[in-house]
Amino acid sequence: MRIGVITFPGTSDDRETAAAVTAAGAEPIELWHNEANLARVDAVVLPGGAAHGNYLRPGALAAHAPIMTRVASAAESGLPVLGINNGFQILCEAGLLPGALVTNASARFECVDACLRFENTATPFTSAFQAGEEIVLPVRTKAGAFVADAQTITRLESENQIVARFVNDPIGSTSAIAAVRNEPGNVLGIIASPEQSIEAGFTPADPDTKLPAKPDGLKFFTSVLAERVN
């Protein structure tokens, strides 16, 4: 299976994301922001970082990159698309996910290990998890607070598009939202770094017990592989 990893100028987590793809048993395909095609990938990941220096708004300029036109049309036809942190911001700015991500309530860059609880796992990247399951992932973001108008939030709730919430929200997101999917479910955005928790011995610490958490981030990447095989 070929999983595209898109690099924009200023993307910083593309290598870790490619390593996570490899660890899951898939082949990472490097994609550059100004490419005009997706090189026949079976899924695509937009990694974290600060594309275009986050000028204008986080993700705003990257959302207009040439490759995003292809990502949008492929997503329309059902291609699994995962946006992590800055990638989530880009997907919102591109209109592939609802809402927007704004500066954390603390106005600070937050760098903490946080617990996320799954609400709905019907996406290609989360099928290995159960609703109600809690996992620990690193959160590293300056603009991770999800916002949308009240009507949109109600719709996200009723359509089961809220994939995960923070147990103790470190960033001040609306309803503690940590991960959101589009209506069909093939596009997922998350404000936490699954690619940073893929190997035992190098995982975040559980915020309650301070013990190393399980490398659950890897399951985002093995999920999409399993979906493909099935």
Add this chain to the structure above:
Amino acid sequence: MGRVVVEVMPKPEILDPQGKAIDAALAEKGYDRFRSVRQGKRFELEVDGEVTEGDLELIHRVAEEVLANFVIEDVVKVEAL
């Protein structure tokens, strides 16, 4: 050469942590007259020659498409200088 100013503000219902931090810093310095501070953005777009009606229409479109994100921001001014 003509110049058009576009101003964008966060929507009133969106929390503006930057504005709040500025407000707190002002109060710290003893400037406690202000109820609140909100921070927005000002863009200046230059065109060759005079600013035409067509330019203003185009800039309105650009403001809505790129300069502002309507989920969180409003365009509060588009004006030729």
